[in-house]
Amino acid sequence: xxxxxxxxxxxxxxxxxxxxxxLDPAAQRAAACxxxxxxxxxxxxxxxxxxxxxxxxxxxxxALSLGPPTAVDALRKxxxxxxxxxxxxxxxxxxxxxxxxxxxxxxxAIRRLPPxxxxxxxxxxxxWNGGLVGAxxxxxxxxxxxxxxxxxxxxxxxxxxxxxxxxxxEVVRSTAPAVITVTNDDHNLxxxxxxxxxMMAFRKQVPMWTASDLGLTPASVAGPNSRLEQARLYxxxxxxxxxxxxxxxSESRARQLVERLAALQxx
Amino acid sequence: MRNxxxxxxxxGAFSRTEAEILSAGRRLASQFGxxxxxxxxxxxxxxxxRESFAFGAKSVIRVEGLAGYQSETYSIAAQQAAAAADxxxxxxxxxxxxxxxxxxxxxxxxxxxxxxxLEGDSSGNLTITKPVYxxxxxxxxxxxxxxxxxxxxxxxVAPGEKQDGATGEIxxxxxxxxxxxxxxxxxxxxxxxxxxxxxDARIIVSGGRxxxxxxxxxxxxxxxxxxxxxxxxxxxACDQGWVPATLQIGQTGKKVAPDxxxxxxxxxxxxxxxxxxxxxxxxxxxKDAKAPIFQVAALGVVDEWQALxxxxxxxxxxxxxRNS
Numbered sequence: 001x002x003x004x005x006x007x008x009x010x011x012x013x014x015x016x017x018x019x020x021x022x023l024d025p026a027a028q029r030a031a032a033c034x035x036x037x038x039x040x041x042x043x044x045x046x047x048x049x050x051x052x053x054x055x056x057x058x059x060x061x062x063a064l065s066l067g068p069p070t071a072v073d074a075l076r077k078x079x080x081x082x083x084x085x086x087x088x089x090x091x092x093x094x095x096x097x098x099x100x101x102x103x104x105x106x107x108x109a110i111r112r113l114p115p116x117x118x119x120x121x122x123x124x125x126x127x128w129n130g131g132l133v134g135a136x137x138x139x140x141x142x143x144x145x146x147x148x149x150x151x152x153x154x155x156x157x158x159x160x161x162x163x164x165x166x167x168x169x170e171v172v173r174s175t176a177p178a179v180i181t182v183t184n185d186d187h188n189l190x191x192x193x194x195x196x197x198x199m200m201a202f203r204k205q206v207p208m209w210t211a212s213d214l215g216l217t218p219a220s221v222a223g224p225n226s227r228l229e230q231a232r233l234y235x236x237x238x239x240x241x242x243x244x245x246x247x248x249x250s251e252s253r254a255r256q257l258v259e260r261l262a263a264l265q266x267x
Numbered sequence: 268m269r270n271x272x273x274x275x276x277x278x279g280a281f282s283r284t285e286a287e288i289l290s291a292g293r294r295l296a297s298q299f300g301x302x303x304x305x306x307x308x309x310x311x312x313x314x315x316x317r318e319s320f321a322f323g324a325k326s327v328i329r330v331e332g333l334a335g336y337q338s339e340t341y342s343i344a345a346q347q348a349a350a351a352a353d354x355x356x357x358x359x360x361x362x363x364x365x366x367x368x369x370x371x372x373x374x375x376x377x378x379x380x381x382x383x384x385l386e387g388d389s390s391g392n393l394t395i396t397k398p399v400y401x402x403x404x405x406x407x408x409x410x411x412x413x414x415x416x417x418x419x420x421x422x423x424v425a426p427g428e429k430q431d432g433a434t435g436e437i438x439x440x441x442x443x444x445x446x447x448x449x450x451x452x453x454x455x456x457x458x459x460x461x462x463x464x465x466x467d468a469r470i471i472v473s474g475g476r477x478x479x480x481x482x483x484x485x486x487x488x489x490x491x492x493x494x495x496x497x498x499x500x501x502x503x504a505c506d507q508g509w510v511p512a513t514l515q516i517g518q519t520g521k522k523v524a525p526d527x528x529x530x531x532x533x534x535x536x537x538x539x540x541x542x543x544x545x546x547x548x549x550x551x552x553x554k555d556a557k558a559p560i561f562q563v564a565a566l567g568v569v570d571e572w573q574a575l576x577x578x579x580x581x582x583x584x585x586x587x588x589r590n591s
Contacts, residue, residue, distance in 0.1 A: 014538065126401055127399070130380065131368070131380045135365070139373070145369060146338070146449055165362075167278075167457065167513065168455045171451070172449050175449070178449075186507065186508030224371070225377050227412065229411070230406055231407045231408070231409045232407040234405055238563055244568070244569065251578045253578075254575055254578035257550070257568055257579065257582070258579070258585075258586050266527040267470075267494060267583065
């Protein structure tokens with residue numbers, strides 16, 4: 001059967017207000033200062049897969065996540081949006097895993113599944129904003145890679161990928177099987193799960209594979225990015241003071257704003 | 268010493284994007300005590316080589332016989348050009364972000380995308396600053412050895428001084444031949460309104476969720492027309508389909524560096540602020556005095572945009588009339 005695999009990561013909610021955002025200096029990453037959600041573009045990727053399934057009639061969608069046991073919630077979200085299956089690859093035994101290693105682990109899991117016609121990832125995660133795993137996964141699986149995809153149609157044995165460019169959009173024809181990374185646009189807003197699908201998702205079994213099950217070792221998931229040393233992680237200080245334009249009416253506020261802009265010599 | 272290679276992918280005329288990547292490369296090469304090489308991938312006239320020398324490249328590699336952009340072909344061409352390079356710099360364009368990781372993968376290089384600052388030292392250590400958590404934090408990464416592939420965020424580098432007439436060695440390598448698995452069937456430029464390109468605009472009038480609907484963007488277009496600027500939008504407005512995705516500014520859209528950025532009905536989510544970090548003056552119009560946009564704005568007006576914008580248009584027209 002036509003098979004789509006969507007890779008999803010569970011991350012700290014990127015929408016939390018900057019004032020609530022805190023770092024964990026010992027762990028050299030964000031502190032647990034908000035709820036955990038499915039990373040933004042990953043949900044768009046799932047939505048693209050769901051729309052593709054609707055357009056071809058029949059397809060199986062497998063949601064795959066690499067993460068700690070809590071990431072099962074991200075997979076349940078995917079199931080409630082109507083992915084067919086979900087699998088968690090537990091990564092807590094592999095603290096040294098970098099983006100290359102993550103791609104290696106995902107590729108190993110994908111090779112265990114029925115052959116995937118299309119693998120979809122978000123264009124970058126909302127935590128480290130790396131933007132690498134999808135491209136590395138394509139390299140691991142030796143499949144063509146296209147980024148910034150907003151929509152997919154199947155044309156015979158090829159895909160037509162509508163992707164955003166710096167000045168507009170393109171249609172890229174890709175052989176199958178393929179790997180794509182997805183960006184947001186107004187046609188792939190993630191759907192809201194139905195209540196009954198939420199309940200179904202809760203009852204569904206989510207198999208957990210460990211990286212060792214997949215034949216990986218700590219050394220095999222420490223790629224070239226583990227050569228980099230994070231010397232510092234910090235919240236940049238914004239040292240700007242906003243001058244509020246006063247006035248009793250909108251008209252007087254508008255006039256004062258124009259005066260201030262003129263004084264700044266920007267108009 | 269580490270050899271630095273800047274990748275230039277011509278798209279139309281030589282633009283600020285290429286000037287930025289060459290300038291970042293020249294600065295880094297001089298910190299290493301090394302020289303900058305530029306690789307021009309894609310069909311181009313002599314202007315790209317000339318400009319590459321003017322912006323500090325000591326040598327230029329041209330790939331002979333490359334047709335229009337195709338990711339696999341360009342990636343192999345980049346790999347051939349990068350044979351002697353230790354640090355390879357790409358712009359964070361769609362194409363740059365598409366081929367940089369695959370090149371890094373084949374070279375066994377560390378790869379970091381969307382970087383905003385590079386600092387080299389004479390021992391060849393490289394410190395890379397990359398915004399993370401949607402711009403809420405910065406990560407400083409140190410690369411001490413091994414090849415490194417970096418994509419620089421657009422508008423994060425001020426183009427350096429240009430030396431017209433500078434020349435250097437031009438080396439030509441043949442284009443790789445392979446049967447590509449992807450092909451661009453159609454390329455459409457999206458009409459981004461009447462003003463200048465967002466990345467090059469001096470003035471940007473931008474709208475967000477607070478605008479409420481698609482039709483209300485007319486008021487921003489009117490303001491942009493009076494100011495001689497361009498219209499932009501937040502992700503919220505683009506996701507609603509009010510404006511095309513090409514107008515999106517932020518972590519997931521364009522990075523801009525105007526003299527004046529006028530944010531209307533934009534709350535100021537960090538992922539949006541990432542896109543306007545290069546703006547000289549940010550002016551915020553929002554009815555909510557607590558909106559985070561005011562923390563980064565130089566000037567703020569707390570008002571309903573529906574009430575303020577018509578008065579602002581009038582006041583700007585009067586100002587223009589007085590000064591013309």
